[in-house]
Amino acid sequence: MATDGIGISPTGRLRQGWRRREGDLISRLAVLRDAVFETAGAETTLPRVAWDGPWRSAEVVANLIHFCIARLRNTRSTDIETAERLCGLILELQQLAMDLYLHDTSQRSQRLADCAAGLSRLRGIPDTTALLDVACEEIVLRCGFQRAVLSRVEGKSWRPWMAHFSAEREAESWFVDWINHSIPLDSRAPETQLMSKRRPSLVYDTSNAPVYRPIIVDAGRSKSYVVAPIVHGEDVVGFVHADHYPLTRRTDEGDRDVLWAFTDGFSHIYERTVLLERLRRQRDQVRELVGAAVDRMDELCETGVELARQSAGARQEAASITAPGAYGDTGDLTEREADVFRLMVAGATNRAIAEELVITEGTVKSHVKHILRKFGAANRSQAIAWSLRGQ
The missing domain is CATH 3.30.450.40 (GAF domain)
Incomplete structure (x- = not known):
């Protein structure tokens, strides 16, 4: 198991070290089990050391310790050599039990700490x-x-x-x-x-x-x-x-x-x-609704100015809009429409115009629509051309 590690990251190297340490502890347990078997005699049935389930090693150690203590009680007082071997095995098994406990505690604590670090990283991910x-x-x-x-x-x-x-x-x-x-x-x-x-x-x-x-x-x-x-x-x-x-x-x-x-x-x-x-979806929806409301308010305000101008010369403006081949001029535009048209002539996009005039892109589109209608033009290029011809 000592060569089973595959990671090369710090976590992977640490995991490889854990497996190596785990393999060493299980090897010590196997050696001690054989020593107990040799001391106790061939007729003794001892617990098996499970290499694929190291977490059960503590249970095996406990059983071996209890077996050695029971065997020590039944040893004759004259058999000093056997008693010394059993006492030595008990001490080694107790030390192994402590090493297994410390290894398991350390490994579990580190794995939980790594788990917490992974969860901390996941908290920064913005979508499911x-x-x-x-x-x-x-x-x-x-x-x-x-x-x-x-x-x-x-x-x-x-x-x-x-x-x-x-x-x-x-x-x-x-x-x-x-x-x-x-x-x-x-x-x-x-x-x-x-x-x-x-x-x-x-x-x-x-x-x-x-x-x-x-x-x-x-x-x-x-x-x-x-x-x-x-x-x-x-x-x-x-x-x-x-x-x-x-x-x-x-x-x-x-x-x-x-x-x-x-x-x-x-x-x-x-x-x-x-x-x-x-929350983000709702925020975007609210932002879209508010933006649409602002655009509508801008449109209404500009429409009010336009209606006031139309009341002064409605018949003349209607003729300029509907007459075939007729076109308006920049004098028919409101102040804000004139600003938009000036940037149109310079070749600016709707987004660039919105950033320049500090208005929404929807408001720019509304102004462009009014400009095209006043010039009787089908598109931006035609409005610009007719305006230049008028000048």
């Missing part, structure tokens, strides 16, 4: 699409897993959606075929249980658990995994599956707690991001 895109990657990079799969929950089924693997070739080899595939929520399955409990489930051995074998065992080749819910409001809207494949290491309670911490924090971040998106 980008948030979901990087969720699985953060689980693999920060939480100590080799792969993670995010699935949607729809009614009485779940659909694999996106994933991230420490070995990218896996995504091409099997997961693509399962994307958006409907998988029923069997009443005995761990995924169904967490729908009501809203707590993560640890599947230590998939061979003895009621899991959906086609994707989890047959395609994914997972021997052990953790699944945790994504909650939005009062509903479970998704799952996250995570494991250590292709490593032989099985998932444990530490993996369950770390994934639970991540998915719980992610659920709050996702809900917050959804609310922010709604």
Whole structure:
């Protein structure tokens, strides 16, 4: 297990160091177990050292210590050599138990700290699409897993959606075929249980658990995994599956707690991001409505000025607008229309005119429409040409 690390980042190197340390501790346990077996005799049945489940090593150490103490009590007082060996083994086992505890505590604390750092990064992502895109990657990079799969929950089924693997070739080899595939929520399955409990489930051995074998065992080749819910409001809207494949290491309670911490924090971040998106949409709608209202008010104000001018020479202006081939001149324009027309002649766009005159682009369009009508022109170029001809 000491050579199973794949990361080259600081987090990856730290994870590789944890596995090396874990392998050393399990090797020490195997040596001590053999020593106890040799001291106790071949007829003794001792607990097995599980290389794929190092979290159970503390239980094995405790059983060996109790066995040695019981054997020491039954040792004759004259058998000093055996008593000394048993006492030495008890001390070594107790030291190993302390080392295992410190290693587990340190590893779990660091993984939770990395998990918090990943969640902190996710809080800065502004939309839900980008948030979901990087969720699985953060689980693999920060939480100590080799792969993670995010699935949607729809009614009485779940659909694999996106994933991230420490070995990218896996995504091409099997997961693509399962994307958006409907998988029923069997009443005995761990995924169904967490729908009501809203707590993560640890599947230590998939061979003895009621899991959906086609994707989890047959395609994914997972021997052990953790699944945790994504909650939005009062509903479970998704799952996250995570494991250590292709490593032989099985998932444990530490993996369950770390994934639970991540998915719980992610659920709050996702809900917050959804609310922010709604607020942004409402803000944009309000801004659009206010802008339209301002444009309408500007148009009404300009129309009032125009009507006043029309009342003074309505018949003459009507003739200039409707007569075939007739055109107006800049004297027919209001002060603001004249400003707009001056910039039109200079070749400015509506946006440039709006920025120059500090008005909205909608107001510019309204002024341009009035200018074209007063010149009897079909477009901007014609209005400019007729104005120059008039001059």
